[in-house]
Amino acid sequence: MQNVLIVGAGQGGTALIRLFEQIDMINVQAVADIDTKASGILLAEQKEIKTFQSYLDALTEPIDIIVETTGKEDVFEDLKQHKPKQSVLIPGTVAHIIYNLLNEREELFNELKNETDSRNLLLDSIHDGMIVIGLDQTVTYVNEAAENVLNLNKEDMLEKTIQTIIPDSHLPKVMKTKQKELNQSLRLHNGKQIITTRIPLITNSGELLGAFAVFKDITEVVELAEEITDLKNIQNMLEAIIQSSEEAISVVDENGVGILINPAYTNITGLKENEVIGKPATTDISEGESMHMQVLKTRRPVRGARMKVGPSKRDVLVNAAPILVDGVLKGSVAIIHDLSEIESLTSELKKARQIIRNLEAKYTFDDIIAHSTEMALTLEQAKVGAKNPVTILLRGESGTGKELMAHAIHNESNRKHYKFIRVNCAAMDEDSLEKSLFGNAYGPPEQQRGLIEEAHNGSLFLDEIGDLSLHLQARILYVLENQQVVRVNSQDPLPVDVRIIAATNVNLERAMMEKEFREDLFYRLNRLPIMIAPLRERKEDLKPLIDHFIIKLNAEYGRYVDSIKPEALEKLSSYDFPGNVRELENIIGRAIISMGPTETNIVERHLPQLRKQTFHELDLFQEPDYQESISLQDALDEFEKQMILETLEKNNYIKSKTAKQLNISIRNLYYKMEKHNLGKHVQG
Numbered sequence: 310m311q312n313v314l315i316v317g318a319g320q321g322g323t324a325l326i327r328l329f330e331q332i333d334m335i336n337v338q339a340v341a342d343i344d345t346k347a348s349g350i351l352l353a354e355q356k357e358i359k360t361f362q363s364y365l366d367a368l369t370e371p372i373d374i375i376v377e378t379t380g381k382e383d384v385f386e387d388l389k390q391h392k393p394k395q396s397v398l399i400p401g402t403v404a405h406i407i408y409n410l411l412n413e414r415e416e417l418f419n420e421l422k423n424e425t426d427s428r429n430l431l432l433d434s435i436h437d438g439m440i441v442i443g444l445d446q447t448v449t450y451v452n453e454a455a456e457n458v459l460n461l462n463k464e465d466m467l468e469k470t471i472q473t474i475i476p477d478s479h480l481p482k483v484m485k486t487k488q489k490e491l492n493q494s495l496r497l498h499n500g501k502q503i504i505t506t507r508i509p510l511i512t513n514s515g516e517l518l519g520a521f522a523v524f525k526d527i528t529e530v531v532e533l534a535e536e537i538t539d540l541k542n543i544q545n546m547l548e549a550i551i552q553s554s555e556e557a558i559s560v561v562d563e564n565g566v567g568i569l570i571n572p573a574y575t576n577i578t579g580l581k582e583n584e585v586i587g588k589p590a591t592t593d594i595s596e597g598e599s600m601h602m603q604v605l606k607t608r609r610p611v612r613g614a615r616m617k618v619g620p621s622k623r624d625v626l627v628n629a630a631p632i633l634v635d636g637v638l639k640g641s642v643a644i645i646h647d648l649s650e651i652e653s654l655t656s657e658l659k660k661a662r663q664i665i666r667n668l669e670a671k672y673t674f675d676d677i678i679a680h681s682t683e684m685a686l687t688l689e690q691a692k693v694g695a696k697n698p699v700t701i702l703l704r705g706e707s708g709t710g711k712e713l714m715a716h717a718i719h720n721e722s723n724r725k726h727y728k729f730i731r732v733n734c735a736a737m738d739e740d741s742l743e744k745s746l747f748g749n750a751y752g753p754p755e756q757q758r759g760l761i762e763e764a765h766n767g768s769l770f771l772d773e774i775g776d777l778s779l780h781l782q783a784r785i786l787y788v789l790e791n792q793q794v795v796r797v798n799s800q801d802p803l804p805v806d807v808r809i810i811a812a813t814n815v816n817l818e819r820a821m822m823e824k825e826f827r828e829d830l831f832y833r834l835n836r837l838p839i840m841i842a843p844l845r846e847r848k849e850d851l852k853p854l855i856d857h858f859i860i861k862l863n864a865e866y867g868r869y870v871d872s873i874k875p876e877a878l879e880k881l882s883s884y885d886f887p888g889n890v891r892e893l894e895n896i897i898g899r900a901i902i903s904m905g906p907t908e909t910n911i912v913e914r915h916l917p918q919l920r921k922q923t924f925h926e927l928d929l930f931q932e933p934d935y936q937e938s939i940s941l942q943d944a945l946d947e948f949e950k951q952m953i954l955e956t957l958e959k960n961n962y963i964k965s966k967t968a969k970q971l972n973i974s975i976r977n978l979y980y981k982m983e984k985h986n987l988g989k990h991v992q993g
């Protein structure tokens with residue numbers, strides 16, 4: 310809406326008012342006669358005189374356009390002092406002409422053409438586009454605003470039919486119906502959105518002269534409205550997400566004042582909106598510092614801060630981050646995790662992982678590196694074994710890959726869709742092992758079924774079978790011979806169908822001679838013995854295994870190690886690997902950890918000291934070499950390792966006997982052997 314003041318009553322101002330009245334977007338404030346000498350103003354309608362300034366001051370809305378119709382240059386200059394947005398000098402004659410054009414005689418319409426400049430001045434002073442057509446539907450007037458809206462020059466439009474400019478123009482229809490069309494919305498072919506009013510030009514005597522349209526470009530307004538709608542939709546969506554999120558969320562503004570929380574937040578903290586919104590960020594904290602305030606101070610995110618919140622002092626973990634919009638800090642958002650829930654979930658996860666580890670046979674033959682002829686043959690044998698329903702005995706030193714092979718055999722067999730259960734016969738005392746293998750009829754319901762039943766239709770991997778007591782050997786033999794299992798504290802045999810894959814790094818023949826291992830069980834197990842050679846006897850596997858571990862450990866540690874340099878490989882090749890492949894994997898792991906972040910090749914200095922001495926050769930009191938001085942802990946570790954190794958040797962590698970002699974529990978022995986990478990040097 311533009312406010313127009315028409316000055317010069319009796320000069321045709323009324324005619325202009327008529328014109329403007331037809332245009333809804335123009336609001337005529339007043340028509341005034343001006344007495345320059347008195348510097349006063351006669352308000353035509355109210356018939357009172359005011360100073361021009363007091364008149365302007367009394368207006369509620371500022372004047373956009375002053376139209377001076379008296380034709381007096383000096384008055385016009387005077388008016389301009391009041392700084393309207395525009396001031397237009399239209400001689401009274403022109404005002405008359407326009408009035409007459411609209412209301413009286415057609416011949417005056419032609420006169421108007423001679424006053425083009427003044428007329429254009431008037432039309433151009435209007436911010437809205439104006440276009441006038443004659444009876445022949447050609448354009449007779451067009452103003453500057455119309456040029457801008459239509460993206461056309463006056464010359465391109467004047468004397469052209471309206472349809473060539475606006476193909477679906479309603480002006481011809483308005484002429485035909487003689488009905489105004491007010492505030493119609495329209496999209497132009499140039500993409501602009503306009504709002505337009507169309508008016509037929511009719512004289513007082515009812516004669517039709519043409520029609521004109523006034524229009525406003527509202528593209529930006531429409532786009533803005535659309536943007537606002539889009540933003541509103543996004544805002545609604547975000548709010549719905551935040552409200553339904555199971556993560557507790559709290560948001561503060563740049564001054565640290567609470568502006569948003571969700572129901573999950575209320576669940577954890579016990580605090581409702583009215584206790585947090587509009588309150589300082591510290592409101593919810595019962596112990597600890599406000600992470601919101603820290604984020605606002607540093608503009609940096611905070612992760613994993615522990616604190617207590619709410620009246621019930623709930624233990625929580627908080628992640629908070631700044632909200633930056635175009636680099637400007639607008640606030641901070643925090644996600645709050647209930648720690649007690651995380652703790653219980655973590656322990657659940659641990660249990661689940663343990664169960665999965667026991668059940669899952671994760672490796673296949675593709676995971677076994679076998680470049681040497683020995684290993685290739687072993688693999689062939691294992692594949693044959695996998696396809697036949699026989700009991701398999703895997704023999705080899707510790708760390709040679711027996712467990713890996715057992716997994717692969719299970720996964721290649723027709724039992725692969727059932728369970729693979731691993732039992733380490735050396736890791737438990739006899740009583741617990743018996744109950745866990747055979748089940749306990751008197752135990753709680755979940756312990757009544759033993760692992761043998763659990764492995765029904767699948768495979769049972771009995772690792773370290775040489776450590777099985779004679780009593781349990783007899784019970785396993787019974788299962789093998791009868792395909793039946795009898796639970797502890799029960800007499801009832803239950804049918805089972807399991808394939809047993811046994812593994813040992815013990816010389817079972819010697820154990821048999823010493824009556825430590827039942828011959829009948831040995832022959833039963835030994836139907837398909839598979840020997841896995843120690844790594845030192847198949848050095849061709851060394852490089853492929855190293856490459857395999859580099860890839861595996863890169864993924865585990867997030868590193869980009871490329872390869873091993875020949876001199877480092879050389880050093881490893883001359884080593885014995887008492888801990889076999891497991892020891893090699895440890896060595897490569899330690900090498901990768903000791904490498905700098907930019908190093909990509911394992912070189913000699915990344916490798917640990919590879920000792921070859923036996924306990925007897927090891928002179929703990931030798932002069933320490935300047936390159937390698939031995940710490941007390943290392944010396945003690947070495948001593949322990951050698952002592953275990955010798956006791957194992959003396960006891961024919963039977964761990965139960967070794968543990969007894971060393972006066973430690975079998976579990977402890979097992980742990981120490983793993984720690985020292987102790988394999989057996991001489992197999993069977």
Ligand SMILES: Nc1ncnc2c1ncn2[C@@H]1O[C@H](COP(=O)(O)OP(=O)(O)OP(=O)(O)O)[C@@H](O)[C@H]1O
Pocket residue numbers: 676677678679705706707708709710711712713714772814854857890891894
């Ligand atoms: N040929 C191989 N290819 C790839 N990885 C191997 C190979 N042999 C062994 N490994 C890896 O070396 C490690 C030790 O293997 P595994 O646990 O199967 O040995 P094991 O003979 O069962 O040892 P133990 O007798 O001490 O139980 C595992 O991480 C395994 O994946």
